[in-house]
Amino acid sequence: MNKVIEKLIRPEIRALSAYHVPPADGLIKLDAMENPYPMPEALRRDWLAALQGAALNRYPEPSGEQVRVALREAMAIPDSQSILLGNGSDELIQILAMAVGEGGVIMAPEPSFVMYRMIATLTGMTFAELPLRPDDFSLDLPEALARIERHAPKLIFLAYPNNPTGNHWARADIERILEAAPGLVVLDEAYEPFADDSFLGDLDRYDNLLVMRTLSKFGLAGLRLGYLVGAGAWLNEFDKIRLPYNINTLTQISAAFALRRHEVFREQAGRIRADRAALFEALDNLPGLEVFPSAANFILFRTPQGRAEAIHAALLEQGVLIKKLDGGHPLLRDCLRVTVGTPDENRRFLEALRGAMG
Ligand SMILES: Cc1ncc(COP(=O)(O)O)c(C=O)c1O
Missing domain, CATH: 3.90.1150.10 (Aspartate Aminotransferase, domain 1)
Incomplete structure (x- = not known):
């Protein structure tokens, strides 16, 4: 065996x-x-009433249309940008890696969210570290730029704020990385509900920027719903990798319900x-x-x-x-x-x- x-x-x-x-x-x-x-409690009753309409004998709505409409409104997502839903943002990280792999490099600062490295390994890619300064976990920008040039990463993940250190990278450093990166840069804004800054409003300025978020930290971790925001041209490619019906019916109804009461x-x-x-x-x-x-x-x-x-x-x-x-x-x-x-x-x-x- x-x-x-x-x-x-x-x-x-x-x-x-x-x-x-x-x-x-x-x-x-x-x-x-x-x-x-x-x-x-007051919401819970209406939520359960909404779930009663779920047709569990049918497959879910394939693209999570209602959720995407509710997200656009609740999160003020610009009309110029598209939205792709994932079974948690973990699934979106995997979809991104599968779309650009096999071979090639994924980069992220370390320490950061462990799934970037893990999914790089799972998808046959190489993981390379962007260095942080030991005293305050800020990006060591000169060294980061040198490593980006050396590794030419297909994907860079920047958790903003970062897990587990809790800090924001300096905006100017991220902008330099966006300009220098030969591939896609994903701003992972999982902790956006508690933060003061976002790159959602910068999507129109950079062709290689995507913003990823999740409802997990928002108060709905049990639903498993992540979302990726970016240009339709990119998201159409990623959508081909998404498994059919990745967002189940109960999650779709619950997320749309909650987002309307964000x-x-x-x-x-x-x-x-x-x-x-x-x-x-x-x-x-x-x-x-x-x-x-x-x-x-x-x-x-x-x-x-x-x-x-x-x-x-x-x-x-x-x-x-x-x-x-x-x-x-x-x-x-x-x-x-x-x-x-x-x-x-x-x-x-x-x-x-x-x-x-x-
Ligand atoms: C930076 C970061 N991104 C993504 C996730 C995972 O989010 P999800 O629950 O949507 O898979 C986490 C979870 O801890 C995280 O810290």
């Missing part, structure tokens, strides 16, 4: 580990950048932003921690040297699940990342952290 597996499965796949999601039953879950607020989710994001500021201050006041400013719904912090694993474990013992990043990228040595939860969850996290720090 093992011999057959070795013969059949590509070595780069055998070398990978499956994306690991830790069990969270009964824990305060602050590890995955979810919105902690459920859909308000101000409810914007209000939740506003609360999360305010609570982020309070959580930042509380962490910053804890002796021994280095806390990094965040434009997203999570905060990265560095524990005293060699303590990250023990602190992470002690939090877990007290029922709080956050993300341990120490042991991944060298720039994340001693680092942990906490998602901004409800005020009560944040308080319980801080209490547990104070206990764990001793």
Whole structure:
């Protein structure tokens, strides 16, 4: 059996580990950048009524037309741009890589969202790193431009703000990269609900720019809906790779329903932003921690040297699940990342952290 597996499965796949999601039953879950607020009760009744009309015996509407109309309105997507839907933005990253692969290079800063590297490997492409400065995770632009020239990447992913560091790259640096890149540059705006800037309004200025977003951080992670915005000429090509009916009927109805009431989710994001500021201050006041400013719904912090694993474990013992990043990228040595939860969850996290720090 093992011999057959070795013969059949590509070595780069055998070398990978499956994306690991830790069990969270009964824990305060602050590890995955979810919105902690459920859909308000008053909306929930209307949402369930909308779902009653779902024709589950039929295939879904193939292009998610209603969702795209609702997205255009809710997100003020310019009429000059097209929209492609994915089963989460993960699927869109995969579609992009499949469209330009096999062979060739995908680049992204590191540390950043792990799926860029993983999907490059899955699709037979090479991944190359854009360097970040260790003190504030800003882009090392001269070195980044040199590497772009050397590798001539087909795709560059820039998470804006970045996960797991929480910072925005400087706009001027991104513009230089857009001008220098020989291929496509995808601005991954997964954390747009919590950020102050976007490249949506810049799409008309650059032929090689695409903006990718998701409803996951907006408050609808369970739906799995990502969207890519860009010129129709590009998106028509990617649409050929999208598997038929990739957005199921329940997701289409629910997403269109929620987007028509987007101000409810914007209000939740506003609360999360305010609570982020309070959580930042509380962490910053804890002796021994280095806390990094965040434009997203999570905060990265560095524990005293060699303590990250023990602190992470002690939090877990007290029922709080956050993300341990120490042991991944060298720039994340001693680092942990906490998602901004409800005020009560944040308080319980801080209490547990104070206990764990001793
Ligand atoms: C930068 C970034 N992009 C994309 C995603 C994935 O989004 P989705 O849930 O739409 O697949 C994440 C998830 O954490 C992320 O951090």
